Amino acid sequence: MRIGAIEAGGTKFVCGIGDEEGRILDRISFPTERPEPTLGKVIDYFRDKGVEAIGIGTFGPINIDPASPMYGHVTTTPKPGWTGYDFLGTLKKEFDVPFGWDTDVNAAAYGEAKWGAAKxxxxxxxxxxxxxxxxxxxxxxxxxxxxxxxxxxxxxxxxxxxxxxxxxxxxxxxxxxxxxxxxxxxxxxxxxxxxxxxxxxxxxxxxxxxxxxxxxxxxxxxxxxxxxxxxxxxxxxxxxxxxxxxxxxxxxxxxxxxxxxxxxxxxxxPGLGEIAGLYGALALGLAAAGRA
Structure with missing residues (x-):
């Protein structure tokens, strides 16, 4: 499987491709700017990758209640332009695949539990x-x-x-x-x-x-x-x-x-070093693919 992973940090985004064995096959990073240019780079990166699901671990606070009309949005943040932004919805318009969505630190905990220090x-x-x-x-x-x-x-x-x-x-x-x-x-x-x-x-x-x-x-x-x-x-x-x-x-x-x-x-x-969040996003993507 080819699974997309996004670690959306307050200062930089890391995007990658991984598989079900927990191998990161490719990754890039770029600074976190306002939403439109930042997610534009995310979309460009994944456009030709043929991913079967995408996991996202992001800075927050975010809405993670699937029953909420604001699910997938960033809620309150000092980062310019991100408050109330429909992060998940923007990507769903571009990619018809299952998505995993959670905080960056929950993603890191998940990655460490699956492949790292808490395995x-x-x-x-x-x-x-x-x-x-x-x-x-x-x-x-x-x-x-x-x-x-x-x-x-x-x-x-x-x-x-x-x-x-x-x-x-x-x-x-x-x-x-x-x-x-x-x-x-x-x-x-x-x-x-x-x-x-x-x-x-x-x-x-x-x-x-x-x-x-x-x-x-x-x-x-x-x-x-x-x-x-x-x-x-x-x-x-x-x-x-x-x-x-x-x-x-x-x-x-x-x-x-x-x-x-x-x-x-x-x-x-961290057993997974500085990219525990990216591994966690991969795990979120795998879980989304499994649910689908």
């Missing part, structure tokens, strides 16, 4: 920590949607005692995203995170906040694996610090050896 498990939580923070949840063999879809990047967190930065989230100021996403690091310290040394106090503060989020995921969702991806997590020294902070918050309450002594195997980097 063989029936649950995982995937955090992407970059320009924003998103959380995808795979539980009991299904992606979690619920009322809309998980928005774990906007949970409240306890403030670090030395943190005077007010937070940058336009809705909540100092939610998890507002104090721990990439722009928070840059605005708090005056430089991008990639320019800070491993011993800079920024990373202890990051671990303090992300560790809380990991502990919350353990307590609320009880996933069998937690995966931390995104640009901020390219700082390799950060992951061990987060594990320690999560253990400190949990304080021995969750009596499972994976949490008590096995954090190195429980809270991990």
């Amino acid at each position: 063989g498990l029936d649950s995982c939580a995937y955090f992407t920590i970059g320009t924003g923070i998103g959380v995808g949840v795979y539980a009991e063999g299904k992606l979690v949607h619920g009322l809309v879809h998980p928005e774990g990047g906007h949970i409240p967190v306890k403030r670090h005692p030395d943190d005077t930065f007010e937070g940058f989230c336009p809705y909540h100021k100092d939610c998890l995203e507002g104090v721990a996403a990439g722009p928070a690091i840059e605005r708090r310290w005056g430089v991008k995170g990639s320019e800070l040394g491993a011993d800079h106090p920024a990373w202890a503060m990051e671990a303090y906040y992300i560790g809380q989020a990991v502990a919350t995921a353990v307590l609320m969702l009880s996933p069998k694996k937690i995966i931390l991806g995104g640009g901020v997590m390219k700082q390799e020294h950060l992951l061990p610090m987060i594990r320690e902070e999560a253990k400190r918050y949990l304080n021995g309450y969750v009596r499972d050896e994976r949490v008590l002594a096995g954090m190195d195997e429980y809270v991990v980097a």
Whole structure:
């Protein structure tokens, strides 16, 4: 089978072709612009590829309720031109194939469960920590949607005692995203995170906040694996610090050896690297083809 995959990120789109074995056969990427030129490039890429289905994992928030007249639309986003845009409908006009449609982080969680760090498990939580923070949840063999879809990047967190930065989230100021996403690091310290040394106090503060989020995921969702991806997590020294902070918050309450002594195997980097979202979109496309 030839399945199309689209990882629609806030800064770039990645499109690819894959098969049912989880092989990515071809891919391209380009910057995320306004909807019309961006989806024009998507349509041009797939036009001659002969795909049998297309999976889409996209930045959001989005409408994922098939019963809603706004299904397939982007809802509220600061990205110019995208609010209320009929993303899925635009592509359906061009391609008469089944479509899978979900958030980029749900797609990444799905890809990791199918082929990556959570392969063989029936649950995982995937955090992407970059320009924003998103959380995808795979539980009991299904992606979690619920009322809309998980928005774990906007949970409240306890403030670090030395943190005077007010937070940058336009809705909540100092939610998890507002104090721990990439722009928070840059605005708090005056430089991008990639320019800070491993011993800079920024990373202890990051671990303090992300560790809380990991502990919350353990307590609320009880996933069998937690995966931390995104640009901020390219700082390799950060992951061990987060594990320690999560253990400190949990304080021995969750009596499972994976949490008590096995954090190195429980809270991990993506098994599929930087293109977990593209693999997830491929998995969404395969599932759509199967339903059809």
